[in-house]
Amino acid sequence: MSLTILNAVVAVVAAIAFAAANAAYLVWAERRGAGRIQRRPGPNVNGPLGLLQPPCDGIKLMTKQLMIPGGADKALFMVAPVLAMAPAIMSFVTIPFSETIVAHSMNVGVLMIFAFASLGGMSILLAGWGSRNKYGVMASVRAVSQNISYEVPMLITVITIVMMAGTMNLKELVAAQAGGIWNWNLIPSLSSPLMPVSFLIFFICSLAETNRAPFDLGEAESELVAGFHTEYGSMGFGLFFMGEYANIVIGASLITILFLGGWDCPLGLFPGVWWFLLKIYMLIFSFIWIRWTFPRTTIYGLLNLSWKILIPISLFNLLLTAGLLKVF
Amino acid sequence: MSGPIHIRKDETFTLNVGPQHPATHGVLRVKMEMDGEYIVKAETVLGYIHRMHELMGENRTYPQVLPNLSRLDYLGAMGYTHGHVLAIERAAGIEVPERAEYIRAIMVELNRISSHLFWFGAFVMDLGGFTPLMYAIQDREHILDLMEAVTGSRLTYCYFRFGGLYNDVDDDFINATRAVIPMLRKSLKKYDALVTGNIIFRKRLEDIGPISAEMCRKYGATGPVARGAGLDFDVRKNEPYSVYPEFDFDIPVYHECDSLARYKVRMDEMEQSLRIIEQGLDKLPDGPIMPKKKPKLIKPPVGDYYQAVETARGSFGIRIVSDGTKNAYRFKLRSPTYSNMSLFDEACEGMMIMDALAMMGSLDLVIPEIDR
Secondary structure (H helix, E strand, C coil): CHHHHHHHHHHHHHHHHHHHHHHHHHHHHHHHHHHHHCCCCCCCCCCHHHCCHHHHHHHHHHHCCCCCCCCCCHHHHHHHHHHHHHHHHHHHHHCCCCCCCCCCCCCCHHHHHHHHHHHHHHHHHHHHHHCCCHHHHHHHHHHHHHHHHHHHHHHHHHHHHHHHHCCCCHHHHHHCCCCCHHHCCCCCCCCCCCHHHHHHHHHHHHHHHCCCCCCCHHHCHHHHCCHHHCCCCHHHHHHHHHHHHHHHHHHHHHHHHHHCCCCCCCCCCCCCHHHHHHHHHHHHHHHHHHHCCCCCCCHHHHHHHHHHHHHHHHHHHHHHHHHHHHHC | CCCCCCCCCCCCEEEEECCCEHHHCECCEEEEEEECCEEEEEEEECCCCCCCHHHHHHCCEHHHHHHHHCCCCCCCHHHHHHHHHHHHHHHHCCCCCHHHHHHHHHHHHHHHHHHHHHHHHHHHHHCCCCHHHHHHHHHHHHHHHHHHHHHCCCCCCCCEECCEECCCCCHHHHHHHHHHHHHHHHHHHHHHHHHHCCHHHHHHHCCCCCCCHHHHHHHCCCCHHHHCCCCCCCHHHHCCCCCHHHCCCCCCCCCCCCHHHHHHHHHHHHHHHHHHHHHHHHHCCCCCCCCCCCCCCCCCCCEEEEEEEEECCEEEEEEEEECCCCEEEEEEEECHHHHHHHCHHHHCCCCEHHHHHHHHHHCCCCHHHHCC
16 A cells, blocks of 8 residues: 555656656757747856756746735636646646556546646636736637637547547557557558548647647737736746646647657657657657747637637548448 | 627727837837727827927927937938938038938938838737747848948937038948848848748738728828838839939839738838849949038028938928028928828727737837837
8 A cells, every 4th residue: 555655656756857847948948949940049158058047047936026916816816827737747647658657547548638638728717817917818718718629629639549549548549559650640541541630630739729839829928918927927927837838748748649659669669768758859849840930820710720620620530530440 | 800790889998008018119008998809999199208309309400400310210210310411401402412312322221121121020020920030130230230330320320411421431331232132132032931921921911900092191101001002102203302213113012901011012122122222332423422512500591391201111201490590490200100100090990909919010110200
């Protein structure tokens, strides 16, 4: 019994450490990447290659005064940042990094991650509403309608994959794709010829779900100042920031697990955790790349994209796959 | 997608965009009545950085006012001082050597390009794309370096003198300018590929923010805003001044009236300005840069003088009423952005806030020039 408790503690600590380290160093990576893209050095003063920038930022944020604006709903205002960070960390519990490295493998792993992802949308709503700022309220309304619209095509795509694999356990989902790139869900198979399209849909939805550019309407700084976190300073802002990056890691992990064969090597040799990490960081790099290349969409353009394009295509794919699974 | 389906005028809230807001690029305030994301009514509130340049023009001598003019518009300052010296030269009857006129035209056009480059970056940043701003600023840097070498300043130039120039250009400047032109052409092509062709960018601007020719006439909008509405008006062609009739260049006009049309006008104008600079460098005559005979004290005869020039933002007019003394009796500035901004209230009614702010970006606002 005590061993299981110890296991749980170790797992939770590892998950938090992984999430926090990623959040901190992805900020650095993003800023360095943005610098490269924009022909400027990026942070390079603190430590070699600016690697001490994240701890410096962390100290700065933690030592700043936490300001609560007058008229704000104090409880909601304080809860929102925590609610942004906590579900992201919780989601790490079910993610299998390799066959053995997984905190807790559950049969409803996919469902759990989506449940926690919805909680993340909740934190944005509370932050905007609780800070009693007009820009904040507008931003949170935008972000919530965005999250709701993009969960639909995302889940439909996931249902397609769950139908093919016959399981909702993330570990088994990866196991079903083992043995080389030709077994991955990304590659069209007889039973589901539209898989690359699904991958694209899922990729776009992950960008939208994590409020990343070009879908960062919740914090559209040229219109809504800083969006839902306009009134947040200090570590409140820091938690939102870390939550965002933790969510990016979750999004990249999900794409890797569902489409890119998890820890499987493209050639089917030497599967291991390094393949998983390589894949998620490549995906994260593409997220950064997209952010610094494209301008922002409009809110109606975003909703139209989801309801008029992504949902019909993903529904069609679901029906097609369901039919073909019966045939083959 | 621009019009709302149904606006509830009884359930609105007031949103203060500015005076400190990232989209206004300065201390401009727009009071907006909002129904959710839709703008029911907008009211521009000006005057946060009013510095009384017109009054200063009345209680200072004409040469003393000259540096004030470049404080109107910190991005395209050269054009404004050009207007002032042209007005005084006409009033006081001062002859300008040909070489000085050519150098003036080259400088004004260089400044126009640098202004448009910065606008391009800031506009794409308004739409959420950061990277083009960095590229544009780096290209603008080359132009600023060129101008700094000759004029001594990077933004607020006081390079023109009544009758000529402060300083002659040397071969270094001419060669460096010749080297910069092909580089800028290459950059403009790159911007076309990176930004103009981008689907998200086009979707955000096409058919968004219509400003018709009627509206331009009603509010006196000029410059790229009017030319994006199909009005073929450019002071350089319609009321030629300086040596502009000597140059072969086109006035880009687009008839779509949307934000994208205004964007395209400015992008094409940069190419036309490059053409003018090329021709100016080829035709640049030798000779003095200041006239031999010049009155020591500038006292224009009694009268009413007006001079319009085409700056980067539109038609800038300067009216000087002289009573024969060394100070102006009345010093009136007609700044283009003031007129361009005044149509915003009417144009943005019923638009969504993000489209309205994209339209505001396409007007190319420089706030000190509105609140002069």
